[in-house]
């Protein structure tokens with residue numbers, strides 16, 4: 008529901024609910040409760056008019072406005088927020104219990120067998136983990152896991168995209184989890200070394216709210232999906248594509264996979280095989296600058312998409328790469344109609360558009 012009392016500045020802000028870290032995106036012309044409802048996040052709401060206080064949380068940071076006079080005094084006195092009348096003027100962080108992400112899956116920690124660590128190409132390793140018998144990991148395609156490395160006294164948890172869709176969709180062993188790790192930093196090399204020596208690796212799974220399931224595909228029925236990957240960001244995109252091809256095999260899908268050089272396409276046959284098997288799947292490998300060993304397309308991802316589409320009003324885009332890539336692509340494609348609410352990326356959960364975007 009839009010609120011005429013709130014001056015429309017066209018901005019979308021991030022609302023983070025603590026302590027569980029659920030995030031939503033909320034336009035400056037809608038209440039936090041309405042945005043949560045739209046995004047299927049469960050908030051306690053009753054009167055929807057600022058009277059019953061069921062939707063009360065505590066503001067940790069950010070600026071708010073209110074669509075009736077019941078919000079302001081309570082915020083000024085006690086820093087309490089009534090989500091049914093509050094709209095954001097900036098990113099906002101709120102402490103509130105009983106907030107649940109849609110399709111919430113409870114994270115579990117599993118001790119997995121390290122089945123293989125294989126160098127694919129360039130510096131990217133494929134790691135296969137096998138969960139214990141009877142404990143197939145429960146996640147949505149596109150979510151990530153936390154990999155525990157080091158010993159008990161000095162343990163670190165690092166996020167890695169799950170590169171495979173759940174086995175229940177693909178027919179593969181449901182206990183198996185695939186990761187793609189680019190050994191392009193000291194830390195990443197440390198992780199690869201750890202996995203090469205470990206028999207067992209502990210993971211906590213799942214995490215992240217950038218995923219595809221049947222509900223999402225039903226809601227966006229018929230809308231083309233643009234899958235955008237930079238480098239080893241292909242891992243998350245691979246899981247998303249596998250799930251989509253299993254759940255909705257006729258969905259129009261375009262994969263734009265960008266690398267600095269040809270050697271970066273570390274699983275070259277896989278997208279090609281999707282294209283051979285599905286007439287609705289279109290593969291667009293891109294390198295950033297033309298090179299002698301490359302006769303395909305070159306340039307920035309958004310430039311190539313510009314060549315292929317003149318209207319992105321009714322598409323969904325999934326993007327896996329750096330905040331610069333994600334926000335830059337969104338900036339450049341908004342003039343073609345791409346909506347921020349139709350762009351899905353883990354980047355939105357940890358980076359501010361204003362810090363990266365030319366248009367904010």
Ligand code: FES
Nearest residue numbers: 053055057060091
């Ligand atoms: S739902 Fe009653 S005050 Fe918000």
